[in-house]
Amino acid sequence: MKSYKFERIAKNYGRKQVLFGVSGAFPPGSTVGLLGLNGAGKTTLLNILGNCDRDFSGYISLRGNAVAYMPTRLPFPTFWQVREVLDFYGRFYKFDRFLADQLLLEAKISPHARLSALSDGMRRMVAFIGCYCTDAQVYLLDEPLTNLDAFLRAEIADLLIGRALGEKITVIATHEIKEFENLFTHICILRGGGLSPLKDAEEIRAEGMSIEEYYRGKAK
Amino acid sequence: MYFKGNETIYSQIAEKIRKKIFSGEYACGARLPAIRDLAVACQVNPNTVVRVYQQLTDEGLIYTDGTNGKFVTPDAAFLGQKKREYLQGRAAQFAIEAKEAGLSEGEALALAASALAGVFKEENR
Incomplete structure (x- = not known):
């Protein structure tokens, strides 16, 4: 498998330019931490990479159902039941429904519950399960741990670890560096509308810096 | 497991396993934890564990027996x-x-x- 590449991604909201030609290449098998301050454009970039926003300029090497995306907000009507959400994924992707049902059970979320009846954290877990059980080459996760309790956080971490070997690429946009730092193989930082070059996480540590220190030095 | 943030994770895990081998907790010829299990136990990327086992193999402390797994060297x-x-x-x-x-x-x-x-x-x- 080749690297996942995107080049010169530019995006503006009206007059406000958010991304000024962002380029990146993520190697197969990598787990990339996409870091950046609030308003740096992480969600904007992931919306574009994850097919949710087509109003941009630039090039992306993998599109369509090669990419699974967990957005911060589920884009489905809140009167839908959880199983309808999974049906939806099943219609458009190669989707492991068996695994999805099993994960729902472990998270104690009923497939017949309406989205409106779920807590924020449970909705996040449904979004994660939808993304995780999709058979794609690239997984994009936007703040996957927000509002989740300690049990579900651990569950998500274990699931991501279980799949980190192999060719698939996972990109995690997050502020929770501590929770993920040992999972990242690479780090890149979005700042001022541009993306820093990809940096090997162990290389950062070998230079005597923690991921957090590296990020603090680069983010401002 | 707790890791120092400013030291490579793979060297910290390698050191821990080395100590366990020397103390006999992982005895001569014993099977080591599977890559995925150790990754979950330490909450690290399994690629890091692959690197740990590679390093210990290079040092001669462990060896790979086909698909059976990794073992401590039987050479006491x-x-x-x-x-x-x-x-x-x-x-x-x-x-x-x-x-x-x-x-x-x-x-x-x-x-x-x-x-x-x-x-x-x-x-x-």
């Missing part, structure tokens, strides 16, 4: 020699620290002797 003499080298290294570190702190050779030796006596006394009792 070799392990014994590696253990001595390892402890020698730690002792050398103490020696350097003592010298940097301005101790004489005799004083450092006395310190080491009293520490050894303290640890081994418990066993002899």
Whole structure:
């Protein structure tokens, strides 16, 4: 498998330019931490990479159902039941429904519950399960741990670890560096509308810096 | 497992496993945890564990038996020699620290002797 590449991604909201030609290449098998301050454009970039926003300029090497995306907000009507959400994924992707049902059970979320009846954290877990059980080459996760309790956080971490070997690429946009730092193989930082070059996480540590220190030095 | 944030994770895990091999917790010829299991237990990327096992293989401490998994080397003499080298290294570190702190050779030796006596006394009792 080749690297996942995107080049010169530019995006503006009206007059406000958010991304000024962002380029990146993520190697197969990598787990990339996409870091950046609030308003740096992480969600904007992931919306574009994850097919949710087509109003941009630039090039992306993998599109369509090669990419699974967990957005911060589920884009489905809140009167839908959880199983309808999974049906939806099943219609458009190669989707492991068996695994999805099993994960729902472990998270104690009923497939017949309406989205409106779920807590924020449970909705996040449904979004994660939808993304995780999709058979794609690239997984994009936007703040996957927000509002989740300690049990579900651990569950998500274990699931991501279980799949980190192999060719698939996972990109995690997050502020929770501590929770993920040992999972990242690479780090890149979005700042001022541009993306820093990809940096090997162990290389950062070998230079005597923690991921957090590296990020603090680069983010401002 | 807790890791220092500013040291490579793979070297920290490798050190931990080395100690377990030398202490006999992972005995001569014993099977080591599977890559995925160790990754979940340590909450690290399995690619890091792959690197740890690669490093220990290069050092000759472990070997891969096809798809059966990773095993501690069955060569007890070799392990014994590696253990001595390892402890020698730690002792050398103490020696350097003592010298940097301005101790004489005799004083450092006395310190080491009293520490050894303290640890081994418990066993002899």
